[in-house]
Amino acid sequence: MAALSSVRWLTRALVAAPTPGAWRGLGTSAVSHSVSRSQAEDVKVEGAFPVTMVPGDGVGPELMHAVKEVFKAASVPVEFQEHYLSEVQNMASEEKLEQVLSSMKENKVALIGKIHTPMEYKGDLASYDMRLRRKLDLFANVVHVKSLSGYKTRHNNLDLVIIREQTEGEYSSLEHESAKGVIECLKIITRTKSQRIAKFAFDYATKKGRNKVTAVHKANIMKLGDGLFLQCCEEIAELYPKIKFDTMIIDNCCMQLVQNPYQFDVLVMPNLYGNIIDNLAAGLVGGAGVVPGESYSAEYAVFEMGARHPFAQAVGRNIANPTAMLLSASNMLRHLNLEYHSNMIADAVKKVIKVGKVRTPDMGGYATCRDFTEAVIDALPQAHPYKGVK
């Protein structure tokens, strides 16, 4: 019993609870350790962080499975509460969305896959993905594009951060047919949200020790809309004299990213440009399978892929690359102040990529998703007592 109480003390010392709710008993749980130890139940109830998990569509469930496997092997004190919200699989409804939202409001942290938006117009212009983001007010999407050592691309040693305003802009879902065959789509830019994202970008740059923030816009054409965005960015830039501020038009920015991406440090931009640049930058370092991303609101943090795509043609074929989801899960652990586990998983993933023997098809190899996951589990530190127990 002394061992038990010391484990409890150790857990409490290492783990800082984000909310008092974490210490309460948990209703649902998806991860159950198959290790038979007397502390199992206690750790589940007291020491584990509850995290909402929404696997999403396409290869989402496979990637989440990979994350769960790695967490199990690394004995990460995180409990996933799974919610299956999907528009294409007809598992979407208002109640489901409410369930996910209430789960999020309690846990504050989530790991989500891509909730695919079908192309047909079923009567609701805003997809579930967008609605989730708006209701949680996840205004900032941060994608840290970092070259992976051991995987050569055209541009190596890239280190960019792309910050995208996620709740307004071109994706305001305000479209209407004003006359037959003429559609009007409203792009909304507000001063408050632009200032908020600019402040977020500069705060992020300050916190991470970055030197330059570049605002990406198309203000020469959209003079009022992007002009307002630019103006807000400039106003906020004056409050941060140590950080250089630069602006660039989106088309020039795309060209520069392809030719000379090293000139960029932190980029901040409205919704649509961010969507495009996220994917472009992901392509520069190895594709959608290797770049993690996160979305922040004032109260919640959601961890996901950097370039969002359900990748439906890979479902069931075991070829998806779990790197991005694993790195994203590692970022989530760092957010939860579980530094040790975060570094452990991130190092294991990077080691597997650096060694280069096990690579999924999108990185030029022949390994399956499961092979890669097992390689990551093998790369976890030997000394861990519960590694290898399935």
Add this chain to the structure above:
Amino acid sequence: MDRKLGDGLFLQCCEEIAELYPKIKFDTMIIDNCCMQVRPSLCVHSLSAEGEQGVEFTSLLHAHISPCQLVQNPYQFDVLVMPNLYGNIIDNLAAGLVGGAGVVPGESYSAEYAVFEMGARHPFAQAVGRNIANPTAMLLSASNMLRHLNLEYHSNMIADAVKKVIKVGKVSLERLWGSRPQNYSLGNLNWGLLSL
């Protein structure tokens, strides 16, 4: 996709027109959509002194495209068609793939007029008066204009001269804007023309 009505109408129209052309394959891709290719990623090729490894693009008839795909595997694309804003972005992205704004010509058509210009439009104000701008794009565009005017001989003559100068590679083309002044001047181009 998050802009259902507007881009949905564009897609619908493209599909309707595609049915009239059964011999041409029609495909759609969301602009932000990122498909992973089950192939090693290729990434960016560019004009180099060894020769012109151009990736040819004609922005005419396709739908939305993924910049991730363009960067990783541009060879899967043939002709691309898209609305205004996406076209602006993809024009510049693709120009960056083959060497920058200085090497890609472009044209604009209406039912009655044809306008020949640069593919990626940028005034490049910081290069004014410094004699460092790359005339390749404008010369190739002028050559296209001559072909449009049915002056095939002259069109080919100029286009071949420009391509020869680039291929021979004695003039160092700087792909990046605003970089060091290059030892490129119109004198070399005349040499290329006269040598034909």
